[in-house]
Amino acid sequence: xxxxxxxxxxxxxxxxxxxxxxxVTPVDRAANLRHVCIQLNxxxxxxxxxxxxxxxxxxxxxxxEVFSGxxxxxxxxxxxxxxxxxxxxVTYLVDAELWIRQDGRQVAYAxxxxxxxxxxxxxxxxxxKSKMDPVIDQLLASYR
Numbered sequence: 708x709x710x711x712x713x714x715x716x717x718x719x720x721x722x723x724x725x726x727x728x729x730x731v732t733p734v735d736r737a738a739n740l741r742h743v744c745i746q747l748n749x750x751x752x753x754x755x756x757x758x759x760x761x762x763x764x765x766x767x768x769x770x771x772e773v774f775s776g777x778x779x780x781x782x783x784x785x786x787x788x789x790x791x792x793x794x795x796x797v798t799y800l801v802d803a804e805l806w807i808r809q810d811g812r813q814v815a816y817a818x819x820x821x822x823x824x825x826x827x828x829x830x831x832x833x834x835x836k837s838k839m840d841p842v843i844d845q846l847l848a849s850y851r
Contacts, residue, residue, distance in 0.1 A: 726822035729842055734807060734815040736849035740769055743807065744782035747775040753790045753800055759835045760788070760805070763843030767850040784809050800835050805846065817846040 734740050743764060745757060761771045771786075778785055790803040800819070807815040819842045821831055 727838075728818070728820040728822060729845065730816075730818040730820075731842065731845040732816045733846050733848050734850070738784075738809065738814055740784060740807075740847075740850060742770045742772075743784045743786050744779060745771055745773045745786045745788070746778070747773055748788055748790075749775070751788070751790045752798075753792055753803075753835055755835050756788070756790045756800075756803070756839075759839050760786075760843065762836075763840055764847065767843075767847040769847065769850060784814070799831055799833075800838050801831075803839060803842070805842070807846075815846055817842045 745760065747757070751757075757773060761773070764771045774782075784807055786805060786807045788803065788805050791801055792798045793801045801821040803819045805815075805817045806813055819838055821838075
């Protein structure tokens with residue numbers, strides 16, 4: 708009977724902690740990344756997503772500009788992204804991917820994924836910044 712109580716308690720604790728998966732292929736220091744053009748994704752409905760990403764790049768000494776439509780000629784590095792949200796009383800970020808390309812060739816990638824949409828975990832409602840800052844820091848680890 709004691710083992711059953713431990714099993715139930717263990718399951719309860721496990722269900723309260725979100726399983727977050729972060730996958731990153733960082734930008735190589737040799738890329739000498741100084742400026743990134745971010746292609747606006749109008750399908751993303753996470754209102755602060757681009758601002759959080761731009762702030763993260765700025766924190767690493769990399770300037771950014773946002774554009775829509777065709778890639779501008781002066782953009783050596785272009786970042787595209789997706790971000791999806793879910794709802795549980797309020798909306799919250801469950802998945803995001805960042806791709807950085809140089810002249811069309813992928814040079815870096817990052818993904819944030821909240822497994823099972825966070826289940827009963829309270830941290831699933833954390834803001835975009837607290838979820839994406841660690842991802843961006845890993846992506847740009849070679850830059851101050």
